Amino acid sequence: MLLRRLALIGCGLACSVYTACSASHFLVNEHVTYNFSDEGFLSDRMLQTIGTAVVDISVPGLENASRRCLDDALVRARERALRVMLHTRFGVPGNTGAAGGLSDFERDFPLEFSERDMIRGWIDFREILDRGFVVLKDNRSRESCLLVYRVQGEDLPAEFRAVPMSFQPETPGAGRSSPDDSVDSPFF
Structure with missing residues (x-):
C-alpha cells in the first residue's frame, strides 16, 4: 500500500527506490507511438527516421513507379538511421547552439560520413538495421513518396555504443568515442 502511494505522489527518490518510474501511457502514445514526423531518438527505446524519394516517371506503370519510389525511400530512411547510429557510436556531438526548440535532423546529426x-x-x-521496420508508407502523390522507419530496443544508445567496429571513420570530425576505444579488426 505504501508503495502505491509513493508511486502516485510522483517519481521521486523514494519511488525510484521501490518501483521503476516510467512515462505515462498517454505520453508514450502521443509522443512516441503515434509520432510520424520527428526523426532521431523518440525515446531511448525507439529510433525513427524518414525517407523521401521522387517518383521516377521513366518506370513503366504507376504501381511499379510507386513501388520503386517506396524502395528508394526505404534506402534513404535506413541510411539516415545508420547516420544516427554512427553519430552515437563515435560520440559525434550535435549542433546545440542552433535556434529553435524543435528537432532538426541536420542540426542534431550534422556530420556527413563518407561513402566508405x-x-x-x-x-x-547490419544486425540492428535488419531489426528495423516500416511504420508508415505514403505514396498518395504522383511526384514523391515518404516512408517512416523505426528501430526498437531496450536501450538503443547503449546498444549502438556497444557495437564492435571494424574501422575508424575517415570522415573529419568523427573521432573515437573514448580514448580506450579500439577497433575489433585484425586489419587495423
Missing part, C-alpha cells in the same frame, strides 16, 4: 564509412557502417550495424 557508410558502407563499413552498414556491415557493422
Whole structure:
C-alpha cells in the first residue's frame, strides 16, 4: 500500500527506490507511438527516421513507379538511421547552439560520413538495421513518396555504443568515442 502511494505522489527518490518510474501511457502514445514526423531518438527505446524519394516517371506503370519510389525511400530512411547510429557510436556531438526548440535532423546529426564509412557502417550495424521496420508508407502523390522507419530496443544508445567496429571513420570530425576505444579488426 505504501508503495502505491509513493508511486502516485510522483517519481521521486523514494519511488525510484521501490518501483521503476516510467512515462505515462498517454505520453508514450502521443509522443512516441503515434509520432510520424520527428526523426532521431523518440525515446531511448525507439529510433525513427524518414525517407523521401521522387517518383521516377521513366518506370513503366504507376504501381511499379510507386513501388520503386517506396524502395528508394526505404534506402534513404535506413541510411539516415545508420547516420544516427554512427553519430552515437563515435560520440559525434550535435549542433546545440542552433535556434529553435524543435528537432532538426541536420542540426542534431550534422556530420556527413563518407561513402566508405557508410558502407563499413552498414556491415557493422547490419544486425540492428535488419531489426528495423516500416511504420508508415505514403505514396498518395504522383511526384514523391515518404516512408517512416523505426528501430526498437531496450536501450538503443547503449546498444549502438556497444557495437564492435571494424574501422575508424575517415570522415573529419568523427573521432573515437573514448580514448580506450579500439577497433575489433585484425586489419587495423
